[in-house]
Amino acid sequence: MSKADLDWKSLPFGYVKTDCNIRFTWRDGSWSEGVLSADETISIHIAATCLHYGQECFEGLKAYEQKNGEVVVFRIEENARRIVRSCEKIFMEPPSEEMFIDAVFRVINANRRFVPPYGQGASLYIRPLVIGSGPQVGVKPAEEYTFLIFVSPVGPYFKSGFKPVNLVVEEEYDRAAPNGVGDVKVGGNYAAGLRASLRAKEAGFTEVLYLDAREKMYLDESGPANFFGITRNGQYVTPASESILPSITNDSLIKLAGEMGLEPVRRPIPVEEIFDFVDAGCCGTAAVITPVGSITYRDRKVSYVTGDVPGEYCTRLYEKLTGIQLGLEKDTRGWIRKVPTE
Ligand code: PLP
Numbered sequence: 001m002s003k004a005d006l007d008w009k010s011l012p013f014g015y016v017k018t019d020c021n022i023r024f025t026w027r028d029g030s031w032s033e034g035v036l037s038a039d040e041t042i043s044i045h046i047a048a049t050c051l052h053y054g055q056e057c058f059e060g061l062k063a064y065e066q067k068n069g070e071v072v073v074f075r076i077e078e079n080a081r082r083i084v085r086s087c088e089k090i091f092m093e094p095p096s097e098e099m100f101i102d103a104v105f106r107v108i109n110a111n112r113r114f115v116p117p118y119g120q121g122a123s124l125y126i127r128p129l130v131i132g133s134g135p136q137v138g139v140k141p142a143e144e145y146t147f148l149i150f151v152s153p154v155g156p157y158f159k160s161g162f163k164p165v166n167l168v169v170e171e172e173y174d175r176a177a178p179n180g181v182g183d184v185k186v187g188g189n190y191a192a193g194l195r196a197s198l199r200a201k202e203a204g205f206t207e208v209l210y211l212d213a214r215e216k217m218y219l220d221e222s223g224p225a226n227f228f229g230i231t232r233n234g235q236y237v238t239p240a241s242e243s244i245l246p247s248i249t250n251d252s253l254i255k256l257a258g259e260m261g262l263e264p265v266r267r268p269i270p271v272e273e274i275f276d277f278v279d280a281g282c283c284g285t286a287a288v289i290t291p292v293g294s295i296t297y298r299d300r301k302v303s304y305v306t307g308d309v310p311g312e313y314c315t316r317l318y319e320k321l322t323g324i325q326l327g328l329e330k331d332t333r334g335w336i337r338k339v340p341t342e
């Protein structure tokens with residue numbers, strides 16, 4: 001089948017209409033069979049719990065066309081596990097891990113012509129979503145759920161691609177509370193982050209770097225991605241925090257950093273340590289690895305790069321990670337799974 005007629009190289013991180021999405025409904029104790037639909041809209045009860053009480057969670061993963069033409073996904077089992085945790089935390093009915101993986105494969109197969117060709121710097125972003133679609137007026141879990149997945153060919157999340165971004169430490173607003181829901185992928189966390197993010201953008205920064213909400217002393221994460229720094233003594237450090245999303249990309253980098261001779265350490269990171277790093281980055285499915293060019297904290301700014309050139313460690317980690325995803329590096333850990341053709 002020939003590819004869709006798109007300008008693959010200049011795709012933004014945004015929505016592109018594809019051939020179809022897939023939907024399931026949970027009602028009376030079981031999930032329906034998945035239905036592929038070309039409809040870009042859903043019809044929903046006006047009292048659905050997702051609309052009123054935030055019963056909603058999502059996932060984000062990517063399909064890549066490798067050099068040999070195979071279409072693959074990266075660590076899909078981890079996304080399957082995480083959506084179950086997200087659902088359970090806000091009392092929604094989760095899809096089983098097997099159902100999740102099968103649904104992702106079906107929707108990719110139905111949209112194969114939208115998987116960006118190898119070498120264009122683009123991928124097929126997969127966005128699974130679970131919502132409470134049944135009505136409630138009192139605050140309680142819905143009795144009906146909808147699980148759907150749409151896909152969209154995308155380019156880099158940060159417009160500049162693999163180019164340094166400028167972060168500002170956010171001291172006033174919190175994204176998530178300790179013992180709250182910051183460690184799962186629920187929509188409310190992103191709504192809560194809009195104020196800080198928009199304010200930072202207006203002030204000329206790319207994104208914010210949140211601090212822990214309890215003490216405002218330790219680094220948490222950025223709005224759409226985890227954070228890591230490289231210390232002078234060769235450690236890959238990344239925040240241990242109960243209010244950040246456990247990033248699958250970060251978990252992968254921790255393993256790759258070890259292989260590269262860095263010592264991976266997950267621990268609380270006092271904000272003042274930003275002034276000692278030799279390199280830093282944001283990481284996530286959408287952000288991949290985005291080198292951090294500078295961080296501004298109060299009236300001080302620290303820079304990790306000269307001009308527009310990403311730091312050495314970010315570059316090596318980026319090449320290693322994307323090399324595995326694109327099939328240029330050996331996948332020794334079973335992270336890559338080929339999308340089976342039906
Ligand atoms: N942190 C937040 C808040 C995110 O939304 C994401 C994206 O999923 C990440 C971190 C990175 O997680 P992952 O690497 O699993 O995509």
Ligand code: COI
Pocket residue numbers: 059060061223224225284285286287
């Ligand atoms: C992802 O990286 O998949 C995310 O969901 C981040 C989102 C803010 C785009």
